[in-house]
Amino acid sequence: MIRIIQPGTFTTVQDLRRVGFQSSGVPECGAVDKFSMRCANLLVGNDDSDPVLEMTIFGPQITFENPAVVAVAGANLTPLLNGEPVDNWMALPVEAGATLSFGGPISGARAYLAFAGGIKSPSVSEVMGSYSTYVPGAFGGFEGRPLKAGDELYIGETNSYEFRQMQLCSPPDFSDIAVLRILPGPQNHLFTDDAIEVLSNSDYQVSVDSDRMGIRLDGNTLTHLDSPDVVSDGTAFGTIQVPGSGLPIILSADRGTTGGYPKIATVITADHSMLGQLLPGDTLRFSVVNRESALKALREQERMLDSLREAPTVSSVVEVSGETVDVVGDNGQRFALDGVVRRFNALVKQGDQYLEDFEVDIKD
């Protein structure tokens, strides 16, 4: 079990998404940055769709009643274990009584905290097939609300879980200016001919009114040919709608299921993660791409997740003989290290001897 000492700015339970209820007006919800959320889960040996904590800008302070294995992925919110800095993007064993806290945002907006074995009932239960919290509707996740001080959540017991003691080689960098790749449509014909050009040649600033529903932007306005109202229609994650003000709004996880403003373009799925990492005041640009490159980028993300999924777990053995390093899985299978794994500090075997606390750097 964990206890929330300080809840942080806005910490909610989220899984991947809620599927099948948009026809009833229920938003899909789920982690905004699904790539980071899935990494966090895979690092602790979970299913990538298991519920995690989504932490926003200032993370929570949490104490652990029992030993656990956790991973933080996504924004760098300065994770501290018992006050000592720890790394994002890797599994961390946590002892009973330990405190995990966050020192403040360095880059990005949302970090994901996964627990080996997940977050358990009765703390959370599935609502409409998902653990995701929908705060405006007060359902899902933990009592349908952001966590507050004093909340207690049951998490998986570590002894019976394996986790992946590794890091992502090249985790996403949220400190640069974000470039969001877009596919025009479905309603770019409702704008002046130069609108896509204006959109892709301008710097936009993330407005303070941005949240899990959408990211409002300040910058150059886009001009509608006619009325800024259309008959309400469906929306998708990443759709850029433009109300009468001419300023674009990028729709996100908690977006309304219907919308009545023209939609000029849509952010490609591979860049949705970035939508979760934008802070008010951040600058971003749009770049028009084609479907082929959108899918190529998505495939690359999936490959990184696959390499995490296939990575050896902590009960694996690293054999050191001369210059070469082999990683051997639980079933004796040898893993080819494709550059994604940077460090492996589990059980290391030299000859017949196991070495303790041995750290191997594997050259990319």
Place this chain on the structure above:
Amino acid sequence: MIMVSESKDSSGAFPQITNIGDSALMVLIGEGVNPVINNVVHEVVRKIRDSEWPGIREVVPVYSSFVVHYDPFKLSPVPLATFIEEIYESVDSGKTSSVRKVILPTLYGGAFGPDLDSVGELTGCSAKEIINIHTDTDYLVYALGFSPGFPYLGDLDSRLHCPRLDSPRVEVPAGSVAIAETQTGVYPVPSPGGWRLIGRTPVLLFDPLEDDPALLKPGDRLRFEAIESEKEYKEIESKCRSGEFVPEVIDL
């Protein structure tokens, strides 16, 4: 020849199928808010869902269009659009496979419909006339949206058309029956709102803990039925909560 474009073509032929990003299609069946077009939307959506085509995640109908969310690793837009067009061609626009009519008991006026008097002043109708007119129509549920379970209802009698409130209420109670401009609606969950409240139903329209959380479905007909007293309202309310009362649903 199926074209999936980034933007709608200018030929004016329906359905018009366009990409929304790399994992969804927008399918426009016609223009405007029209019951016949809306019926085709629901018929096509029903057939797509029944097909259980692998890779289709979710189909979301609205007024005259629907969105198909799909897994881009399993489906490509052109075969999917071809499939949708075939289904569209197979749908008889005059036919409706099954329509439900849901009856919502509603207490009009008083504390439950605090704007009934102002609607009377604006429309020149008496309270009784407003109730008679409002309960005399089977409203088409074009779609659900705005908030969980909120129905976009069709065609309020023109005698009841009146403007929104000058300043919206911070919180409208769940079950409030309201009108504004040419529309009528009912709020399933408490939310801010600028429509004029003429009554309230004790029936729960949205319960997130139910397998099927929304009482109303796109394509349903909704009829309001006046109840006489607060006593009756409270009785229905407590029976709703205990499961002894379920609103009447008629298959048309």
